[in-house]
Each structure stands twice: as C-alpha cells, then as structure tokens.
Amino acid sequence: MKLYNPTKVYFEKDCAVNHGREITGRHILILTGRNSAKANHSLDDVLAGIGPGVEVSVFDEVESDPTIETVVRAAAQNRAAGIDFCVGVGGGSAIDAAKAVAVLLANEENADLEKLFYADRNAVHLPIAAVPTTCGTGSEVTPFSVLTDSAQGTKRTIFSQLYPQLALVDPKYLETIPYRTCVSTCVDALAHLIEAYMTTRANNYNRFYSITGLRLFREFKDFLKGPEYFERIDDAVREKMMACAMFGGYAIATNGSGLPHGLANSITHELQLAHGRSVILFIPGFLRYYQDQTVVAEILKLLGYQCVDELEDDLYAILGCVPVPVDLWNREIDKMLSNAHKLSSYPFQMTEDILRRYPGKLFRCI
Numbered sequence: 001m002k003l004y005n006p007t008k009v010y011f012e013k014d015c016a017v018n019h020g021r022e023i024t025g026r027h028i029l030i031l032t033g034r035n036s037a038k039a040n041h042s043l044d045d046v047l048a049g050i051g052p053g054v055e056v057s058v059f060d061e062v063e064s065d066p067t068i069e070t071v072v073r074a075a076a077q078n079r080a081a082g083i084d085f086c087v088g089v090g091g092g093s094a095i096d097a098a099k100a101v102a103v104l105l106a107n108e109e110n111a112d113l114e115k116l117f118y119a120d121r122n123a124v125h126l127p128i129a130a131v132p133t134t135c136g137t138g139s140e141v142t143p144f145s146v147l148t149d150s151a152q153g154t155k156r157t158i159f160s161q162l163y164p165q166l167a168l169v170d171p172k173y174l175e176t177i178p179y180r181t182c183v184s185t186c187v188d189a190l191a192h193l194i195e196a197y198m199t200t201r202a203n204n205y206n207r208f209y210s211i212t213g214l215r216l217f218r219e220f221k222d223f224l225k226g227p228e229y230f231e232r233i234d235d236a237v238r239e240k241m242m243a244c245a246m247f248g249g250y251a252i253a254t255n256g257s258g259l260p261h262g263l264a265n266s267i268t269h270e271l272q273l274a275h276g277r278s279v280i281l282f283i284p285g286f287l288r289y290y291q292d293q294t295v296v297a298e299i300l301k302l303l304g305y306q307c308v309d310e311l312e313d314d315l316y317a318i319l320g321c322v323p324v325p326v327d328l329w330n331r332e333i334d335k336m337l338s339n340a341h342k343l344s345s346y347p348f349q350m351t352e353d354i355l356r357r358y359p360g361k362l363f364r365c366i
C-alpha cells in the first residue's frame with residue numbers, strides 16, 4: 001500500500017490572490033487558453049497574487065487536448081527568458097501543458113523529445129503550480145500530463161512524475177463555466193473515481209478518495225440533467241463539483257485510471273470528443289461486465305443508484321448516444337488487448353468477448 005501526494009493545496013475562495021506569492025522565482029511563465037482564464041478572472045487573480053519584483057510571461061495559446069507541437073512552441077518562445085516556474089491556469093489542458101513545458105525548459109533545447117517525455121521516469125522539471133478552472137481532470141494533484149501526439153493520432157501520458165508543487169483551487173471559477181463543459185468535465189471526474197476504485201491496486205486506504213468523491217457526485221448529479229437545472233447551482237454546489245474533481249485526481253494519482261480511459265484515447269482524437277465525453281462511454285459496460293459485482297454495488301450505492309441501468313439512463317439523458325465507426329472500435333479493442341500496462345490495472349482476465357459487449361445506450365457501432 002502506498003499513499004503519496006506532495007502537492008500543497010489551498011482550496012478556498014480567492015486563494016490565487018491570497019496565496020499566489022508562494023509561486024516564487026525570478027521569471028514565471030503562465031500557460032493558459034485563449035479566453036476562459038480571462039473571462040473567469042483566474043488569470044487576473046494569479047497576476048495579482050504573484051509577489052512584486054517577479055517577471056511574468058503569459059502563453060495563452062493552449063488549445064484543448066494540447067499537442068506536443070504547442071508545448072514545444074511555448075518552450076521555444078520562452079527559453080531565452082530564464083523561466084524558473086511554470087503555472088497552468090485553466091482546465092486540465094492548460095495545467096498539463098504547463099507540466100510539459102516545465103520539463104522542456106529544465107532540459108536542453110535539443111533533447112530527444114521521445115526519450116524525455118516517454119522513456120525517462122526521472123526527467124527533471126521546473127516547479128509547477130496549478131490553478132484549475134474546470135472540474136474534471138484533477139490534474140492539479142496528479143503527476144500526469146497528457147498530450148496529443150498528432151503523428152500517432154492518439155494521446156500519450158508523459159512518463160515523468162509531474163506533481164504540481166502548489167494547487168490554488170477556487171470553486172468561484174466555475175461561475176462562468178458553460179453547461180456542456182461542466183458536464184464533460186464532471187463525467188471525467190466520475191470516471192476517475194470509479195476506475196480508481198476498481199483497479200488492481202485499489203484497497204481500503206486509497207479508496208477513501210473515491211468514496212468521498214462519489215458521495216459528492218451523488219449530491220450534485222441532478223444539476224447536470226439539463227441547462228434548466230444547471231442554472232440553479234450555487235456556491236455550495238460549485239464547491240462540491242470542484243472537490244469531486246480534486247478527489248478524482250487524488251484517486252487516479254494513487255491508483256491510476258482503468259480500462260475506460262485506455263479505451264478512449266483514439267476515440268477522443270478521431271471523433272473530436274471532449275476527453276470526459278469519450279471516457280464515460282465505456283463506464284456502463286465496464287461496470288456491467290466487471291467480474292466482482294460486490295464492488296460495483298458499492299459504487300452504485302455511493303452514487304445513489306440501484307443498478308447500472310439507472311446510472312446509464314441518467315448519463316444517456318444528459319449525453320445521448322455517440323455513433324462510433326466499427327473500424328475505430330475494432331482498433332480500440334485490439335490496442336487494449338495488447339496494452340499490458342493497462343490490462344494490469346484490471347483485476348481479472350479481460351477478453352475480446354467482454355469488450356464487444358460494452359456498446360449500449362451511450363455508444364453504438366456504425
């Protein structure tokens with residue numbers, strides 16, 4: 001059993017302003033997307049919080065599901081400045097990009113990228129801070145940075161352990177989150193909580209994170225059922241959503257994600273779906289055909305459901321059904337069955353026959 005998380009977290013209103021001074025250095029690089037960090041004032045808060053006499057550069061071109069090319073460009077534009085701290089302000093994309101740039105800027109400009117990102121578990125990196133403004137990835141407390149590898153048509157996780165040194169988590173940034181973005185990030189958090197509970201490495205100590213997060217999800221899930229419900233969320237609900245995502249982050253940081261995340265990578269890329277939107281497609285099948293239904297019953301109870309059908313019906317009402325081309329699904333199955341690392345997260349024998357039963361209300365093959 002191992003419990004480890006080195007990230008110092010402030011989870012409170014105005015924490016970016018009040019604790020931004022803990023982002024220290026001579027020259028800080030902030031990575032963010034083009035719009036949302038300005039619209040929800042998280043960027044202003046971070047700039048206000050950083051102490052006097054510190055130089056700050058902002059790279060605001062991080063797209064959703066950032067590519068390797070984007071982080072390489074961000075590093076190239078800022079290498080000469082002598083950056084000594086990277087800060088991601090935004091959703092998981094901005095935070096993951098900050099983590100990747102922290103690796104690039106701590107290493108030689110001409111370093112072999114394939115080795116640096118995907119072979120070296122101990123690649124050095126600059127200190128990282130995270131200011132999340134969505135409620136999905138939990139990247140603010142995980143060691144993971146996931147980038148899109150356009151050449152391979154998939155997403156890949158950097159091998160090195162990229163825990164932020166500091167996370168400034170303020171639920172007020174959810175005040176301006178669009179309904180659809182909130183849904184797709186919340187269901188990503190839900191998948192993290194479920195998968196981490198069910199992996200080979202799960203035990204009573206680290207399941208604590210999932211249990212706490214699943215209970216929180218139960219308390220706010222009805223607000224996701226449509227824009228008319230979503231309009232009614234208040235500060236207390238936003239706090240639960242943000243905490244749920246962070247507990248999902250703690251859960252996967254400790255236990256890793258499971259098969260649904262492994263199945264979703266190419267589907268996300270090829271169908272241009274939001275990450276959470278594609279991961280959640282596999283959750284009903286994953287639960288329904290999991291060989292230990294006692295564990296599934298525990299999860300459903302925490303979420304307030306009697307059976308998988310009830311959960312699937314709720315998700316279908318929110319998300320509808322995604323048509324997935326049969327050749328894409330076949331490729332995902334083949335990749336999964338040859339992915340020894342992912343399969344090792346599953347406590348039982350996974351077979352093609354089981355995976356072929358996964359399509360249901362949330363996705364069908366065409």
Ligand SMILES: [Fe+2]
Nearest residue numbers: 137188275279
């Ligand atoms: Fe995820």
